[in-house]
Amino acid sequence: MIYAENILICIAFPLIVTLLFLRKSARRFVSCFVIGMVVCLISAYINGFIDMLIKMPTTDTAIFISPMIEEIMKILPLLFYFLIFTPKEKDMLIAAIGIGAGFATFENCCYILTSGADKLPYVMIRGLAVGVMHIVCTIFVSAGLMILRRFKTVSIAGMIGALALSMTFHALYNLLVSEQGITSYIGYALPLLSAAILYIPYKRYLEEA
Amino acid sequence: MDPLFLAEKVSTIIQIVTLIVLVVLSSRLIGKGKLILPTFFFTFSIVSVLLSDLYWITFEVMRPGERMPIAANEISECAFYLLLSASVASLKINCEKLYLKEVIPALIILVCNAALWIVWSGEWLEDIFSCIVMGVLFSTVVRRVKQTNLLPVYGWCLFYGVGALAIVLQTITIIKGGQIGKITDISTYFLIIPMCIWFDILTLRGIIKKRKNTFLLSIMGVMWAYLSLYMSPGYVYYAVLLLVNFGWVLMYLSLKNMHGEVYRDDLR
Numbered sequence: 521m522i523y524a525e526n527i528l529i530c531i532a533f534p535l536i537v538t539l540l541f542l543r544k545s546a547r548r549f550v551s552c553f554v555i556g557m558v559v560c561l562i563s564a565y566i567n568g569f570i571d572m573l574i575k576m577p578t579t580d581t582a583i584f585i586s587p588m589i590e591e592i593m594k595i596l597p598l599l600f601y602f603l604i605f606t607p608k609e610k611d612m613l614i615a616a617i618g619i620g621a622g623f624a625t626f627e628n629c630c631y632i633l634t635s636g637a638d639k640l641p642y643v644m645i646r647g648l649a650v651g652v653m654h655i656v657c658t659i660f661v662s663a664g665l666m667i668l669r670r671f672k673t674v675s676i677a678g679m680i681g682a683l684a685l686s687m688t689f690h691a692l693y694n695l696l697v698s699e700q701g702i703t704s705y706i707g708y709a710l711p712l713l714s715a716a717i718l719y720i721p722y723k724r725y726l727e728e729a
Numbered sequence: 730m731d732p733l734f735l736a737e738k739v740s741t742i743i744q745i746v747t748l749i750v751l752v753v754l755s756s757r758l759i760g761k762g763k764l765i766l767p768t769f770f771f772t773f774s775i776v777s778v779l780l781s782d783l784y785w786i787t788f789e790v791m792r793p794g795e796r797m798p799i800a801a802n803e804i805s806e807c808a809f810y811l812l813l814s815a816s817v818a819s820l821k822i823n824c825e826k827l828y829l830k831e832v833i834p835a836l837i838i839l840v841c842n843a844a845l846w847i848v849w850s851g852e853w854l855e856d857i858f859s860c861i862v863m864g865v866l867f868s869t870v871v872r873r874v875k876q877t878n879l880l881p882v883y884g885w886c887l888f889y890g891v892g893a894l895a896i897v898l899q900t901i902t903i904i905k906g907g908q909i910g911k912i913t914d915i916s917t918y919f920l921i922i923p924m925c926i927w928f929d930i931l932t933l934r935g936i937i938k939k940r941k942n943t944f945l946l947s948i949m950g951v952m953w954a955y956l957s958l959y960m961s962p963g964y965v966y967y968a969v970l971l972l973v974n975f976g977w978v979l980m981y982l983s984l985k986n987m988h989g990e991v992y993r994d995d996l997r
Contacts, residue, residue: 576798584800591801673766673819677811681773684801684808688780691801695787703791 522633528561528626548611549618555597556622563593563623564630583698587691594619594654595661595683602665603674609666613722616662620655627654645708653693653711657686659718689714733963734793740967741786747974748779751981763988767944770816771984774809775977781805799855807862814866817873817948824876831885835871838892839864842956845899849960863952870948877942888949891924899960918957918965925953925972932979936986943983951976 532554539547566589571581601607601615628646637643664682668674696707755772759765781802788797843860847853874880880888898913898920905913928950935943954973961969 580798584798587801588804667769671766671769673769673815675815677770677808677815678773680804681777681808681812684777684805685780687801688777688784688805692780692784692787695784695791699791703787 522630524561524564524630527629527633528557531626531629532557545611545614549614552597552615552618553622553625556594556619556624557626559593559597559619560590560623560626563590566593579698583691583694587687587694590623590654591657591661591683591687591690594623594658595679595686598658598661598665599679602662602669609725612662612666613659616658617655620658621651623658624651624654627651649693649697649708649711652715653690656711656714656718657690659722660686660689736964736967737789738786740970741782741789744970744974745779745782745786747977748775748782751775751977752779755981755984758985758988761988764820764984766819767816768984768988770812770819771980774812774816777805777808777812781809799852803855803859807858810862810866813948814869817866817869817945820873820942820944822873822876822942826876828872828875831875832868832871834889835867835892836864838889838896839867841896845896845903846959848903863955866948867952870945870952873942874945874949877945879942879946887924887927891920895920895956917960921953921957922969922972925950925957925976928953929972929976929979932983936979936982939986939989941987944980944987947976947979947983951980 535550535554539550542550563586567581567586570585570589571578574585576585597619598612598616602612607615628651631646632643635642661682664685665674665679668678668682693707693710696710697704752772752775755768755775758768759772784800784802784805785797788795788800788802839860843856846856846859850856895917898917901913902910902917928946932943932947932950934940935946951973954969954976958966958969958973
């Protein structure tokens with residue numbers, strides 16, 4: 521058993537103090553990073569609760585339930601920021617990347633404390649596959665929301681569409697890596713490949729901006 | 730190899746290939762700068778189905794024969810209905826009357842249909858959720874078809890008549906079972922599938938004659954195909970899946986046709 525709340529306090533406090541000395545984009549990124557970690561903890565609580573409630577095997581919960589809960593939890597702060605503050609596209613991307621990175625970092629910390637960090641391949645998979653997957657998913661969602669706003673059509677249908685996109689991507693990853701063999705290799709490659717593909721339009725977008 | 734397994738894989742692969750082609754083609758339509766919103770939502774909805782299918786085929790390959798509980802792909806399917814209704818709602822049509830007299834009976838048929846799903850599968854939460862999102866699409870499309878006068882009076886009579894009769898026949902199938910149940914079950918297919926084909930023919934005719942708003946008729950066809958898909962087991966399911974694929978292609982062609990209409994209007 522690990523004390524996830526204590527780990528969160530330990531990692532988040534220095535970051536919260538750094539907020540006093542940071543400005544603009546850096547401050548936005550760090551605050552979203554902390555929010556991402558908090559969201560990860562709340563998702564773990566909800567996942568645990570649902571796990572107890574429906575009494576599904578742990579692997580099945582990871583494949584079917586976790587992607588839905590985690591993606592809903594990640595989209596909530598992003599939606600709040602998007603709808604209340606109507607940020608610029610660049611700021612929205614920073615927020616999304618911050619939330620995704622915070623979520624992935626906290627999840628990795630907890631997993632490594634539970635399973636140990638002595639096996640380098642395992643640590644690499646956690647970092648490069650799962651970690652990147654969370655960032656890619658939040659970028660998907662923020663890109664979806666930004667496109668909706670660009671077309672002046674921010675609607676519930678569009679938001680659910682963006683959420684469904686990230687949710688299914690996440691679920692597909694979890695399903696692929698749930699069994700050893702060729703499928704797991706495809707799964708591990710999926711986030712990195714998507715990140716590489718996403719980088720092309722992102723670079724073009726930065727050049728245009 | 731089991732022929733049913735083969736039919737399932739072949740039909741799913743055909744579906745995925747069709748969807749990938751449609752995503753590429755319709756995203757190119759967005760770039761043309763006309764009817765951006767309907768095309769954007771249409772493309773987005775097709776992407777949702779594509780992801781849902783990829784998830785489903787991966788699940789079938791990794792866990793063959795296992796029943797899938799509620800999963801992310803169902804959220805994608807719901808997103809498909811909502812995005813398609815957003816695409817229909819974003820079409821610019823002059824009439825804005827609500828036409829509740831036409832919408833309410835369609836919704837009643839859908840609710841009865843959902844009640845039958847629940848009795849049949851027992852998955853009440855998923856079925857109620859699907860019913861709500863399908864209801865959004867149903868009401869939007871029925872209202873839009875009425876506003877544009879695309880269907881003649883006999884068309885509406887057929888629409889409601891076949892819907893009501895299908896519900897009655899399926900209720901008998903569930904309650905009675907046995908030989909009578911089989912007969913009523915097969916009879917339902919003879920009602921719903923011709924209805925779907927009829928809408929596809931209407932769409933095709935509209936595309937050839939370059940009529941406005943045939944996109945709405947193509948969605949009607951796909952909706953009927955989906956209703957028959959959800960009640961079909963085994964080989965029939967995969968045959969109906971091909972009909973759904975054809976419906977998607979018609980949806981794209983009719984949307985492309987509408988782009989042509991806009992261009993011609995601009996030239997005048």
